[in-house]
Amino acid sequence: MATPYGIKFAVHLITSHFGNLVANVCENLLRKGPLTLQQLIRFTELTPLQIKNSLLILIQHNCVQPFSSEQIGAGGNEVKVTQYLVLFDNILHRLRFPKFLEIVSEELDKNCGEILEGLLQHGRLTLEQIYERARDNAVQDAVRESFQKLLNSRFVERCPAPEPFVEPSTIKSSNKRGAKSAKLDEVSETEEQRVLAAAASLDTLRFSILTPSGTEFDEDKKDGDSSSSMGVGEKRKHGAADSDDAFGSNENEVILWRANFEEFTRYLRHKACIENVRARLDVGAATVLKAMLDATRSAEKKVKTENSVSLSMDTIFEEVMKSEAGRSLTLDRVRASLVQLGCSSSGTDDTYSIDLKQIIELAQKEEVESIVLRRYGRDAYRMFRLLSKAGLLQETDKIADMTFVEKKEAPKILGKLWKDEYLHMEVEYFNLLIKFTLSSNMAICDVVDKPRLTLSGMSDLVLMDQNKEIVNKFVVDRNTTFYLWKVNKPILWQHVLDEMYHAALNLSLRVIHELDQKKELLTIPPEKRTGPLEKEFKRLKNAKFFLESSLMKLDDALMLFRHF
Amino acid sequence: MSRLQEPSSLKRKQPDSRSPLDSLTEHERIIYNVIRSKQDMGIWMQDMKRVAKVPDNVANKALKSLETKKLIKEVVNIQKRGKKHYVAAEFEPATEITGGAWYSNGKMDFVVINILKDQCLKWIYKQRVATLEGILDAIRKSGISNVELTTVQIEELVRALVLDNEVVEVKSNGMGEFDSIPVGKVCYKSTSKGSRGDPKIGAMSSIPCGVCPRISDCTPDGIISPKTCKYYSQWLDF
Numbered sequence A: 001m002a003t004p005y006g007i008k009f010a011v012h013l014i015t016s017h018f019g020n021l022v023a024n025v026c027e028n029l030l031r032k033g034p035l036t037l038q039q040l041i042r043f044t045e046l047t048p049l050q051i052k053n054s055l056l057i058l059i060q061h062n063c064v065q066p067f068s069s070e071q072i073g074a075g076g077n078e079v080k081v082t083q084y085l086v087l088f089d090n091i092l093h094r095l096r097f098p099k100f101l102e103i104v105s106e107e108l109d110k111n112c113g114e115i116l117e118g119l120l121q122h123g124r125l126t127l128e129q130i131y132e133r134a135r136d137n138a139v140q141d142a143v144r145e146s147f148q149k150l151l152n153s154r155f156v157e158r159c160p161a162p163e164p165f166v167e168p169s170t171i172k173s174s175n176k177r178g179a180k181s182a183k184l185d186e187v188s189e190t191e192e193q194r195v196l197a198a199a200a201s202l203d204t205l206r207f208s209i210l211t212p213s214g215t216e217f218d219e220d221k222k223d224g225d226s227s228s229s230m231g232v233g234e235k236r237k238h239g240a241a242d243s244d245d246a247f248g249s250n251e252n253e254v255i256l257w258r259a260n261f262e263e264f265t266r267y268l269r270h271k272a273c274i275e276n277v278r279a280r281l282d283v284g285a286a287t288v289l290k291a292m293l294d295a296t297r298s299a300e301k302k303v304k305t306e307n308s309v310s311l312s313m314d315t316i317f318e319e320v321m322k323s324e325a326g327r328s329l330t331l332d333r334v335r336a337s338l339v340q341l342g343c344s345s346s347g348t349d350d351t352y353s354i355d356l357k358q359i360i361e362l363a364q365k366e367e368v369e370s371i372v373l374r375r376y377g378r379d380a381y382r383m384f385r386l387l388s389k390a391g392l393l394q395e396t397d398k399i400a401d402m403t404f405v406e407k408k409e410a411p412k413i414l415g416k417l418w419k420d421e422y423l424h425m426e427v428e429y430f431n432l433l434i435k436f437t438l439s440s441n442m443a444i445c446d447v448v449d450k451p452r453l454t455l456s457g458m459s460d461l462v463l464m465d466q467n468k469e470i471v472n473k474f475v476v477d478r479n480t481t482f483y484l485w486k487v488n489k490p491i492l493w494q495h496v497l498d499e500m501y502h503a504a505l506n507l508s509l510r511v512i513h514e515l516d517q518k519k520e521l522l523t524i525p526p527e528k529r530t531g532p533l534e535k536e537f538k539r540l541k542n543a544k545f546f547l548e549s550s551l552m553k554l555d556d557a558l559m560l561f562r563h564f
Numbered sequence B: 001m002s003r004l005q006e007p008s009s010l011k012r013k014q015p016d017s018r019s020p021l022d023s024l025t026e027h028e029r030i031i032y033n034v035i036r037s038k039q040d041m042g043i044w045m046q047d048m049k050r051v052a053k054v055p056d057n058v059a060n061k062a063l064k065s066l067e068t069k070k071l072i073k074e075v076v077n078i079q080k081r082g083k084k085h086y087v088a089a090e091f092e093p094a095t096e097i098t099g100g101a102w103y104s105n106g107k108m109d110f111v112v113i114n115i116l117k118d119q120c121l122k123w124i125y126k127q128r129v130a131t132l133e134g135i136l137d138a139i140r141k142s143g144i145s146n147v148e149l150t151t152v153q154i155e156e157l158v159r160a161l162v163l164d165n166e167v168v169e170v171k172s173n174g175m176g177e178f179d180s181i182p183v184g185k186v187c188y189k190s191t192s193k194g195s196r197g198d199p200k201i202g203a204m205s206s207i208p209c210g211v212c213p214r215i216s217d218c219t220p221d222g223i224i225s226p227k228t229c230k231y232y233s234q235w236l237d238f
């Protein structure tokens, strides 16, 4: 689900990578959901050619997936139309390319890293183009070997179908991507999943270098492309731009490869789980978890899997012994670690599986609590933890009592958390229960049997109808008015994620601002940068490094909430 | 420590047989009845005057007289400290008014609370695993408190420590460090690392925007924006 700042941040990434035109097209797709070329022309007011080129770039970089479906045309008969679906997650993944490269050079080797770098830079490449890129640096056999390694570890995959057909009945007509409406977003989420499922290549082919006929593609296709003298990226664009109805539909014989973001996400998810366990429990538990996850990574069906794949005690021990850290563990120690990890042997078959979802949820909770502590203080932290543990509505005085906060202070702190959307509030006035939902700093209250009313003020509540006519004033009398509070986790998590996108955008904008401010400084050649200039330059370099590494760290948290 | 009282309830004292009520003036009686009608919640002086419709100077005199006759008492209302609040003498003021056991003179007694919390924490860290009874016993023996603490009060303190993330609540499994504790019994453990202090700082809360009170007012090109942001300027001031 793309939140308002999620969209802004994604548009910012696309703008800085591909410029304003592409970003314009992308933003429309992000805000309105899948669109046809005609609709895009209408919404963006760009020329058809500009839009086509923008779409080509977005498709090339795996940020847009075209699909076709049947719609009722003007004459009342069914016509096949192509729609473009933007892939929000893949846009965000662009931020993580350095992380992906690091994984490959750590897990595989430098040559694999170079191939991946080419794929990330160009979005999609044919095998031939991959060889071509490497021609100066390595012999073809070595490249083939490295490529095979990347495939085996699933870091690279075959591109999905260029334009799958999706049953019209499964496509919702609603094109709105309501910024704050979770319901609508759920719809587009499933719609996105449907399209992606239709486009996905068969698992057997996805990671196989062989074509269905069993030959390696590059052997018989080598001279098929007339534009082989062009630059790698150029070629793809031109090749696809010639086909005008569906981009790239002439490619049913050309096999394209790309980085497999799913596998990288899985890898990073596992890593986050292991690091969390290492910090929360101990090194032993982390070693055991790592061994289990490493052994079963390719058997996982989806990234957000709840439990790790079950393994027998024997296999676990064997896997643990494979790593240096593991060899110091005894069988008893491994068993103890498994207990620490919250899994005891399931039933008679002595197999073990770890609750990964629980680890992720704990890590998310830690992150949110840490924000509450640092932004609102220790009293708020205690109150928040109480409410998040309780999971149900609690009354102000009771909260104050249980957290040792002055009864007079408690409503102020809770009110602040509520205003910032960290808490959900209800008011019980006599026997009237009023529910409050915040939307852009305006509270919407649902009173039983009453129209939607708005509220202003915290200390004395004033209920107003849509015309701002005062309907009712609440005298905050402690005998008749009760404030009830709760942590509404799904809504809050979404809100925190949005704040994270906002913070990520701010970090990126600040980098640009810092560099912008010191433009002249950057043009001065190093030998002339002396004295205060040198000092200024160092400061700028530090600031840039500081901001960028903070962004990478923040991205870990983004992934925790969005992808894990 | 004498402030630590049992949570109060409606404790009605038997009125005297030769009641001072007989000697009340009319105004005193009106005022007394208003205050008494509010039972253990009592009433703020100004509200009382409004309800009783008695002139200010007469009311003040009557209140003094009622206090001397021990028919009413002045209490500190935690919600409106410094404002005169009266409860009829026969009622114990409600916890809504006094704040309850941990309040003294309308203020939460943080000195006492913090000393006791610290003692609980020290004991738990020393023992690694402790039960409520064990903690209570240790505090009693330490003589730090000259007032009998109840298990309920210790529980309140330890729960707050759990919310502080200083200790965790666990159930005994009767093995290892739990071997002296019956299986299933709730006990308290030091947090895993055995280190006290603030919890881990998250990625979001280690950057200015993560802890920024103005984040909802901040926009890329607004008056508050990352370009003009003073928090960033401070942060990047190496």
Ligand code: SF4
Pocket: A506, B208, B209, B210, B212, B213, B214, B215, B218, B219, B224, B225, B226, B227, B229, B230, B231, B232
């Ligand atoms: S840029 Fe500055 S003002 Fe804006 S949210 Fe971040 S810290 Fe707050």
